[in-house]
Amino acid sequence: MARVWFLLALVVIVLTVYTLVECALIDRNRIRALPRWAWLIVIIVVPVIGPAMWVLLGRGGRRDSGARPARSSAPDDDPEFLRRLEREKTQQERIRKLERELADLDEPGPTDGTGTAGTTGAPPKKTEPGDGDVPDRRDA
Template sequence: MVRLWFALGVVVVVLTVYALVDCALLQRSRVRGLPRWVWMFVIVLIPVIGPVLWLLIGRGRASTGKVVRSFAPDDDIDFLKGLDRATSDQERLRALEQELADLDAPDPRDLGSTGTADPTGTTGQGKQGGQTGQTGFEPKKTEPGEGDLPGRRDA
C-alpha cells in the first residue's frame, strides 16, 4: 500500500511541476480565464485540482500560426499583383486583336484598278454577260495543280 501512495505522490508532483512550467512558459495570448500569476498560485496551492484545471481551462488552444487580417484592396499585395497580371493579360489581348485586324486588312496586291479590295481575291470582274452570283463576286478560279484537284493531300 505504501508503494501505491508513493507512486501517486510522484504522479502528483510530476503533474504539478509540468503544469507550473507550462504555465510559466506559455505565450501570453494562450493563457485563458485568469492572469498567469493567479494560475501559478492555483497550481501550487491546490495539489491535484489546480494542475488539472490549468490543463483543461487555463491553457488555450494553439493557433494555426496564420494570422488572418483584412486589407483594403489597395493595401493587399496579392490583390495588387493580380491587377498587374490582369493588365498584362489585357495588353496581350489587345496585341492579339491588333494582329487579327492586321490579318483581316486588305492586301495591297489584291487591290483592283479602282483601289478597293475584293474579298474573293478577284479584281472585280464578274461573269460573262454582266451576271454575278448572289454576293456580286465570282469565286477565284484556280489553276490546275493549285490544291483543288481530287486526290491531293495538301489541299
C-alpha cells in the first residue's frame, strides 16, 4: 500500500511541476478563464484539482479564436516592404548628393600659376605653432 501512495504522490508532484512551468511560460493570449497569477496560485494551493483544471480549462488551443492566421506573401506584394525600399533608395540618393557636395568643398580652387590658391597673390598661411600673425600667440 505504501508503494501506491508513493507513486500517487510522485504523479501529483510531476503533474504540478509540469503545469506550473507550462502556465508560467505559455503565451498570454492562450490563457483562458483566469489571469496567469491566479492560475499559478490555484495550481499550487489545490494539489490535484488545480493542475487538472489548468489542463482542462486554463490553456487555450494553438491559436486564439479571434486572431487571424498569419498570411505569407512575397516581398514585392508587401506594401510596408516596398515603402521601406523607397525610403532606403531616397536615403541613398541623399547621401550620394551630400558626399558630392563635400567632395566639391574639399577640391582646391583654381590656381593663378604661382602655386598659390586664388588670385590675390597672398603668401600661404603659416601652420607652425607660434608663427601666427599676432606676436607671442601660439596657434594650434
